[in-house]
């Protein structure tokens with residue numbers, strides 16, 4: 564059985580937990596309206612005014628004049644996310660994170676030890692509430708597709724269990740927007756064909772959808788029939804580790820972009836070392852104002868060193884800026900071609916001595932940041948450039 568856990572209004576809930584005087588008030592976390600900022604997360608009290616994430620902060624303030632706006636504190640959310648992850652690990656190692664506040668858990672092998680999946684789900688919710696002071700919505704079902712819908716339907720602070728064999732009565736009455744991969748345009752086309760609910764899809768033959776919509780139609784038909792064979796893919800099996808950041812406003816100054824990139828390089832190095840991974844393909848991703856996304860990659864000797872990642876990332880970004888200095892709205896940095904440290908151990912002896920020093924710095928930085936919170940110790944840009 565699979566559990567989908569999704570924290571409720573995550574960033575906003577963390578901030579309210581840390582400032583109890585804000586409980587029940589309309590709170591958003593995001594960029595300021597003076598700087599064309601957008602809402603990153605809205606508390607449920609704020610949502611009642613029609614405020615939602617990705618909305619310009621200025622619009623949100625118009626909808627709700629007494630709105631409390633707080634700045635985004637990413638290191639804090641990363642830390643809480645790790646604490647949540649640690650709760651999951653008590654029950655299963657089969658965890659597939661989808662975001663900082665969202666993950667799939669395969670608890671099939673844990674049921675003998677911890678009881679039925681729905682008990683594990685409610686225990687996880689309980690532990691997150693009592694130990695972290697936050698609420699999560701959880702959905703439990705026989706596959707990912709249904710588990711995710713179950714967590715969504717009962718939000719916030721929800722706990723919904725779809726027993727094996729009950730999948731179809733659960734899915735049938737739902738509108739087709741719950742089918743993964745259907746955009747607004749496709750949904751409109753389904754409507755013109757007289758299809759509004761998941762049952763409407765299920766009651767027509769598979770061939771009808773393959774003829775009308777091709778591969779995507781077959782996928783939709785399978786989901787409507789409760790068929791979803793995608794396994795939960797734990798991060799240790801994942802092919803890449805990456806971090807990205809969408810800006811509140813488009814940024815064109817290369818200096819500012821380098822500052823953001825350094826932060827991404829530090830997060831990436833930290834994640835790799837934490838997971839005992841080394842990577843040999845560094846990928847830079849950037850998106851411009853017209854939503855065109857580009858990537859640049861380079862090969863490295865397998866590494867988890869922040870200094871090495873930073874040097875290579877900087878070279879990629881500078882080359883990209885030289886070719887096209889257009890303002891950017893997103894910057895991402897990832898590592899693929901991963902190997903476990905033990906596999907990479909053989910290469911270690913071949914590493915030049917100079918890298919010894921930077922490994923010591925990484926280890927020290929990690930120790931201090933683990934102890935006092937991420938971002939306590941950061942490299943100065945000049946000293947490592």
Ligand SMILES: [Mg+2]
Pocket residue numbers: 569570571572573664665
């Ligand atoms: Mg969430």
